[in-house]
Amino acid sequence: MKKFLFTVLFIITSFQLFSLEVTLTQGTVKPTPIAVTNFFSNENSANNIGKNISNIISDNLERSGLFMPINKKAFIQNEKSLSIQPRFEDWKIIKAQHLVSGKITKKDKKISVEFRLYDVFSQKQLLGKKYETSEKNWRRVSHIISDAIFERVTGEGGYFDTRVVYVAETGKKDNRQKRLAIMDQDQANHRFLTDGSYLVLTPRFSPNSQKITYMSYINKSNPRVYIFDIETGQQEVVGEFPGMTFAPRFSPDGEKIIMSYSDPDIGNSEIYILDLNTRVSKRITNNSAIDVSASFSPEGEKIVFNSDRSGRRHLYTMNINGKNLKRISRQAGSYYTPVWSPRGDMIAFTKQEGGQFYIGVMETNGKNERMIAKSFHVEGPTWSPNGRYLLYFKEERTAEDGSGGESSLYSIDLTGYNERKIITPLGGSDPAWSPLMH
């Protein structure tokens, strides 16, 4: 009897063990194929908006380098039938992994835009949202939808509903006109903010994207840091300093500005933090070296800056109270314009070495330094709000007759791939990427 029971148990246990276990350590890295259909509407007047929204989403996702939008001509199921129920088999045939469908309803001058994101393989809806807004806001809605899709698929924050402020340049190098300009991240809605009668440099967004701090030569003999209010167009000088102030940046809470101040009596530059509420400034570096280009960490507790205190320009981090100073760059060459990533894990910088300029990134302790862009002159990296992409500018070599030397904006993925030129009406330098606007 016992033997019989033992045999039964053995058979059952053996049955349970019939399972194959494997471990995968390698996969495929390629842009995700995605089908973005035109957003459907019963009204003809809204059909165009549907097409435009779809195109902007598709372009945004393609530009990220992480998605591969499928040509709309390959679509089998039409938008009307898709708005009722997707036929996943039709989308599997064209190898779409994700599917975006949408619907627009129009009432007076308001539109209601809904979209759905599907996982084609598992045949389920991943996301569905609806936005109601004014008709002329369709472009912004497209960016917000792009952000939602990007975030759901990648798990990272989006960056499409953002703006870029930069210095628009025109004219010969020895007499160049520099104006503040602003545009959406996809180069739409371009505007000039200043008229070019005075030089502007290093614009930076406030955390709420409503203000810009920059260095201006309004007073030619004494360039200063100013704050420009995008809403009102008003600008004001930051602090009462007898000498030159430059290289400003807002703190993450927008309450302070960190900048460099060159004391005319001493001659070298030190880093100051100015409280915008009390207008009280505090000096946080104090030595005979030149300390410039300070940038806050995302939590606002630390700063990174460059200094020539070791003989060459290197990057240093320290607490905002001036303590815990650490040199983080160790390799050959000179380091400039460090910027802390919004993720908090990396620092981007400009590096000059062997007659070349580089845009590089390193961990906050200086480890794993990598150069991701290189040219005769590249400079001024700025992070996208999700910390995945960088904008910077590249300057061409100037010819002997003084021609050339034009600057252009470029974007690049943190991995060092997907470098793209940003088309601007004039030359461009000193870009700054805004935080997300929603």
Place this chain on the structure above:
Amino acid sequence: MNLSSIKNNKFYIYLNNLESENIGLFSSILIHFLILFLAIGLPDFFGKKSINLPSIIPIEIVNISEVTSLERKDSEKNEKKPPSSSLNKNKFNNSERIEITKKEIKLKPEITKKEIKLKPDIPEEKKIFTPEKKKKKIIEEKMEIIPIKKIKVKLKPKIEKSTPVNEKKTDIVQKTQPKLKPKPKEQLNMASLLKDLRKKKQSIINEEQEVEKKDEDIAETKDELSDENSELSISEIDLLLQQLSGCWVATAGAKIEKGMIVTISVKLKQNGRVYDNSIRIIDTNIAKSSPVYGPITESAIRTLLNPDCVPLKLPEDKYDTWKKLTITFDHKMMRG
């Protein structure tokens, strides 16, 4: 419960008094139970509980303003101050903001409109530049392609071209030689993708080292597998791993940390296809609250639903060894 109470148990007494004519009945009941167990299976008491992905998306309504992302503390302070009379009227953005209402939509819901009072629209601004045409130009620019690195696989099975793998009924090991040319798919690890313009030479050396390392890893995996699943040959497992690697598309752009692991189990049909709704996440070290939890677990599940992996290349005659498949997706080499 003491011994006397067990001895007084009716079932115990029955077993003690069991006579030869009742053995048939008893055996019949046991065999019926056995058949039931074989058909349904035993619940896995000791295995880790499966984790089901939430299918319902929580509803959230967020107001999005045109011009700001944070509460404007400075603007609150400005409100206290009297407005300056010398304000520049050439405003880039009017302070009047447009609000866009965002509403989550559940699967196949009847969408109910929720009217939210919109503030007056921003006056249409004069366009200085329309970058649409130029933008198209950028898109047409050739995208830099991530270099593809082939992985050398040791002990690759040589498969006769005319013989489809699925039709093989005999042991593949006996037939094959280690010379299978893997399909040139973009298999690589993300860590090696990070570009460093100054370290090209060094990175080539590193790549070689990594390939060697991978070879070792694959060999180790094969050794382990050959021990654990003696029924399947190394080349059969290798073929399966190659097929799965091609179907596992790493989560686009996700910030993957070293050591992230997702284990899924799946029940397979004899033709190598997946039973409907049989894929389960049985283990992961990624917190559900992590923003990459959904993308990474979904990417693992998609691997088995990818049309390129249907059906799986497994020998039908050894169905008993692979009818339940457990795959661990180890991200130690897949960093974004």
